[in-house]
Every structure is written in structure tokens, then in C-alpha cells.
Amino acid sequence: MKKIILVTLAGLFSLLSFSQKIDKIINAAEVERIERVLAADDMQGRKTFTPGIDKAADFISDEFAKSKLRFFGSNTSYFQDIVMTKAKPVAVTGLLNNDSLTSANVAVNTTQAEVNIASLNDYEVVRVRKEDDFNKTVFPLFDREKNLLILVDTAHTRRFKSMQRFGGNAKFASTVSQVFILTANLEPSSFHLQVRNQLTEQRLKNVVGIIPGKSKKEEYVVFSGHYDHLGIGKANKDQDSIYNGANDDAAGTTAVIMLSKYFSKLKNNERTLVFVAFTAEEIGGFGSRYFSKQLDPAKVVAMFNIEMIGTESKWGTNSAYITGYEKSDMGKILQANLEGTAFHFEPDPYPKQNLFYRSDNATLAQLGVPAHTISTSKMDTEKFYHTLDDELETLDMNNMAEIIKAIAISSKSIISGKDTPSRVEKEK
């Protein structure tokens, strides 16, 4: 009896000291301190390729240094530098059957100044038909190390045009080209094309730091969020023109910074923890796509991607959802680790919105990694999503602290090496 009481008391004390310890590191005041910097007007909306986002990267790097994180892989700082080449077709000649090809119906994804396709046999032909989901079909093609000729049905004209403006014409170092043709004829009998491109190099960076595992160094657990946002727009009636993105996704970035502080104090992780703030999510997920190529996906045991946790979920405070819940058993493991707490994780209640494929978890998930996004955003009604009003004042700092604590606690058995989530089925 005595012994039991003693044990229970000891258990209580350790629980108490544990909860005090975590509250000391993860709390609303700290959330606010970090959010105030990331969502400040002088970050100019953290748009990729602007000085504002570089300022944010410097801040995140300083915070990682305070957590005494190590650099990732062969990096010599917390920055993971990315060079992208943007190709703008300046001269286009060619024929698809008898239809002439011009810069209006051709998009190129290449690092080459000249692209020549003499016949249909030169490149592997891929078709994006009327009934295909454009994003789901096209996005994975950017990462295929193969010359591709992609015939896009004119039903997707709007998407094709926006791809021409954004992602479809920027590429990491690679010698292959992907050429997109907007056409009503997906079964041409003849084809030739010559494109001369104007090339510009663009630089961007992820911010990455690690805490090496004590015993399972080659098994990674990734915590991520994206630090880029939409930049500056047209002023509203309050003369505000800055997309501060306090929730999207300064909130996730804040969580990543705070988790790095917490786990570096705890220092008991058997697996290696990787903390990463991604760039360029809003313009096509380039940061996470690049990151996914810098490591062996087989070594990534789990990925916690954190997106928009600044508001209450549809179930109220102390709750959040997990995208792609049914695709691995990671959600169940997290729920089990939270048993006995006031916090609960739920499966994503907005399956029609395809959120699993719309954030930075998607690239690693497509490679088989149990990579999920944790969010509270009410995607059907979230008032300030991608608006000028996504500001600090709209965040619930206390609830955010509770969510970040819950993520820390729920990851416990994965970090210790006790649990290994099942893999996600790879995309073909």
C-alpha cells in the first residue's frame, strides 16, 4: 500500500514537474513574442524572392541558434540554399498537326536556353485530359527526371495560364525539360517545336536545424511549417496593404521554433529531430520539394507539418485535425499519447478540399513517408484565410500554446523510437 502510494506520489510529482517544465518553454507569452516578429509589417508579407522573407529567415536562424540546433547534412549554416532557374520563352516556333505553337500555348519547365523537339518520339508524351485533376496530374511531373511532352486539354486553360505565371516555369538544377502544350488535340499525328528561352536564376532558402538522435541517428522525425506568405497587395479601406499571414503560416513556423527549444532542453530524443521552415509554399511548394530531394525519404519516420493553428478548430479549443488521417496509423499513435489530457486530435473534417495534397507534407507523403499536416483552420468558413486581415490580433495565443504542447506530447513515443508509424502508400 505504502509502496503504491509512494509510486503514485512519485508519478504525480514527475507529471507535475513535467507539466511545469513544458509550460516554462511553451506558453502564450512565447507564442506572442515570436508571432510579433514574424507577422510584423516590416516583414512585408514574407513573399518569396523579397527582402521581407530574408528578414524572416534571419530571425528563424537566430532562434535555431538559441536552441543550439546543429546544421542539417552538409549545410554550413541553418540556411538550405536553393537555386532555381526560370525560363521565359522568347521565341517559339512549331506545329502540332496544322496548329501553330506560340508563347500563348507553350509553357516550359527547363534550365536550358534552347529546347528542340523534332518529333513525337523525342520526348515521353503525357496527356492531361479534360476529366483529370490538373494539380494532381501535373505537379508530380515537375519532379520527374525525364524529358516530357505534356499535352494539356484546353478544358484546363485557366490552370495552364496560372501555371505559366507561377511554378511551371521554374526549375531546380536539372538537365531534363518538361514542355507543356495547351491543345484541343491530345492525339496529334505530327509535332515539332523549337523554343528559345530567356533564363534567370532565382535564389531562395529553407531554414533547417537538427537535434541528432541519441541512438537512432539515421531515423528522422521532421517538424515543419512554411514561413513564406503572400507579400503586399492592394490597400483595403483601412489603408492596410500587407498580408501579414499571422496564421498562415507564421503560426506553424512559431510552433517549429518553440518545439526546437523544447526538445533541445529535453535532450532525450533517440531519433534525430529535424526542424524546418519552408520557403515558397504559397507559389507551388518549392521549398519542401527541394528539401525532399536532400534526404532519403526512407529514413524519415514521421513528418509533423504544422499549418494555421492560430484559431479554434470546429470542435473548439484544445483540438486540431490531422490531414490524410487514414493514410497511416500516425494519427492513432498521436491520439494514444494524448490520452488522459484535455486535448484531442481528429481526422481532417474537410476531405473534399484535398488538404493532404495542398501543403508541404505532400511531397514526402507521395514518396511513402507518414507525413501529415496538423491544422485548426476551418477551411469552409475561416474568415481571414488569404486576406489582409490575417493578423496577430486574430490569433488565440493560449490555444496555440496548448496545440504546440499537444504536438510535443503526442510525438513522444515516435521520438523515443518506441512507435514507428506505418508508411503511406506511394503515388505512382
Ligand SMILES: [Zn+2]
Ligand atoms: Zn499555409
